[in-house]
Amino acid sequence: RAKEDGRGTHRFFEREMDQQVQRRREMELDLRRAFASSEFELHYQPLIDVASDKISGFEALLRWPHPEKGMISPAEFIPLAEEIGLIVPLGEWVLRDACNEAAKWPSEIKVAVNLSPVQFRSRNLVQVVISALANSGLAPKRLELEITESVFLAETEANLAILHQLRELGVSISLDDFGTGYSSLSYLRSFPFDKIKIDRSFVKDLAKRSDCGAIVRAISGLGRSLNITTTAEGVETTEQLDWLRAEGCNEVQGFLFSGARPAAEVGQLLFRFGARASRAA
Ligand code: C2E
Ligand code: MG
Ligand code: MG
Ligand code: MG
Numbered sequence: 286r287a288k289e290d291g292r293g294t295h296r297f298f299e300r301e302m303d304q305q306v307q308r309r310r311e312m313e314l315d316l317r318r319a320f321a322s323s324e325f326e327l328h329y330q331p332l333i334d335v336a337s338d339k340i341s342g343f344e345a346l347l348r349w350p351h352p353e354k355g356m357i358s359p360a361e362f363i364p365l366a367e368e369i370g371l372i373v374p375l376g377e378w379v380l381r382d383a384c385n386e387a388a389k390w391p392s393e394i395k396v397a398v399n400l401s402p403v404q405f406r407s408r409n410l411v412q413v414v415i416s417a418l419a420n421s422g423l424a425p426k427r428l429e430l431e432i433t434e435s436v437f438l439a440e441t442e443a444n445l446a447i448l449h450q451l452r453e454l455g456v457s458i459s460l461d462d463f464g465t466g467y468s469s470l471s472y473l474r475s476f477p478f479d480k481i482k483i484d485r486s487f488v489k490d491l492a493k494r495s496d497c498g499a500i501v502r503a504i505s506g507l508g509r510s511l512n513i514t515t516t517a518e519g520v521e522t523t524e525q526l527d528w529l530r531a532e533g534c535n536e537v538q539g540f541l542f543s544g545a546r547p548a549a550e551v552g553q554l555l556f557r558f559g560a561r562a563s564r565a566a
Contacts, residue, residue, distance in 0.1 A: 313369055315351075316362060320375055325349055327382050328545035331554050332397065332516060332538050335530050339561035340554065342395030342429065344538065345383040346545040347375075363401065373407045376400065380413060384421035384428065386548050391560050397429040397459065402436045405444045414451060425455030429480065432458065434466040437475070448476055459516070464500060473511065481508050483534070485519025491528050498528070505532045 319325060329343035349357040366372040380398055387396035404410050418425055430451060436444050452458055457479035460472065465484045473481075483504050490497045501517070508515035517529045520539030529537055543554060 309365070312362070312365055316366055316369070316371055319349060319351070320371060320378075324352075325375065325378070326547065327379060327386070328547055329386075329396075329551050329554075330538060330545040331543050331558060332395075332536050333542050333558065334536055334561045335526075335534060337561050339559040340394065341536060341561045342397060342427075343387075343390075343551060343554075344397040344431070344545070345379060345386075345399070347379060347399075348545070367401055367403045370403065372401045372403045376404045377413050377417075380417040381420065384417040384423045386551075387427060388421040388423045390551060391555065392424070392427070394555070394560055395427045395429055396423075397431055399431045399461065400436075402432075402438070402444070405436055405447055406440065410447055411450045411454075414454060414456065418454070418456075426457070428456040429459050430456055431461040431482065433461045434472050437472055441475075445476060452477075462518075463504065473507070473513075478513055480514040480516055480536075482516045482518055482538075485539075488517050488519045488525055488529070488539070489521075491525050492522075501529065501534070502532050505529075505534050508535070509533060 326348045327345045328348050329345055331340045332342045332344060333339065334341040347359045347363070349359070349362055351357050363372065366375055383396050383398045387394070390396075400410075414428075414430075417423075418428065432448070436448075448458060458476070459480035459482055460478045461482045462484045463481045464487055466472075472478075481504060483501060487497045487500050487504075491501060505515050507513075514535045515533075516536035516538060517525075517534050518538050520526055520529065520537040520541050522541060525539075526537060526541060542558065546554060
């Protein structure tokens with residue numbers, strides 16, 4: 286009896302596995318089809334300068350309005366796009382589209398673009414950035430590239446060299462999702478980041494948990510002493526905003542201001558919040 290139950294369970298898992306493989310294969314084909322038919326969109330979320338309460342830039346965030354399944358979150362499709370290598374051409378499209386869009390905005394407004402570690406492996410990342418800037422006419426100082434520390438997990442030396450080349454172009458480099466990795470602090474020593482983005486998980490429980498407060502305070506202080514801008518992600522309440530302001534966080538991003546909106550709404554957002562005037566020299 287027990288033996289039979291075991292075999293039954295085994296068969297059940299096999300069936301589950303087949304279904305998973307099947308689903309993955311379908312999504313893979315769907316992703317390739319979507320890319321080929323230009324189904325992806327970029328939406329833009331404002332980054333708010335805390336001192337002036339105005340917009341300093343926008344983060345470009347991928348959106349997949351699926352014809353049958355509705356909006357699919359990047360958290361769902363980016364891992365697979367990375368696995369099948371589609372993130373390389375998709376990421377190139379993101380860079381070009383974001384630069385073209387930002388070139389139409391007021392000249393003090395920046396655009397932030399997320400980069401996948403897989404794009405670093407593609408080897409022509411620097412060339413792609415040079416070309417996206419040249420074709421759009423966007424000034425390099427208006428482009429911020431966001432990476433996570435996963436970029437340092439493999440091929441560290443090669444990737445550091447690429448980061449240095451990117452910075453030499455005049456673009457800035459942000460360390461995204463700071464605090465969620467394994468040894469974030471050591472990365473601050475290996476590369477001169479322009480910005481640290483404090484992960485949403487620490488901002489979320491600021492008011493409720495004193496440890497989150499302590500961590501955010503420590504990261505802001507670190508940014509201040511290393512002369513790195515600190516941006517808090519996922520700001521949803523005025524309570525969090527007041528807290529972050531008091532701790533000297535430079536920039537905030539979150540639903541309290543706005544979620545990511547289609548490119549056509551950037552003008553309205555700038556009108557609503559105002560554009561931060563360029564800092565006087
Ligand atoms: P991320 O770069 O850390 O982007 C911030 C995420 O937080 C976005 O999720 C944004 O919509 C969300 N968010 C912003 N404010 C709030 C808030 O107040 N509350 C909550 N709950 N969430 C907030 P999204 O758009 O789903 O993107 C998820 C991740 O997908 C991004 O995290 C980024 O790692 C990745 N991603 C998005 N677009 C791209 C892209 O073009 N290329 C690559 N390689 N990755 C991308
Ligand atoms: Mg990001
Ligand atoms: Mg982030
Ligand atoms: Mg994040």
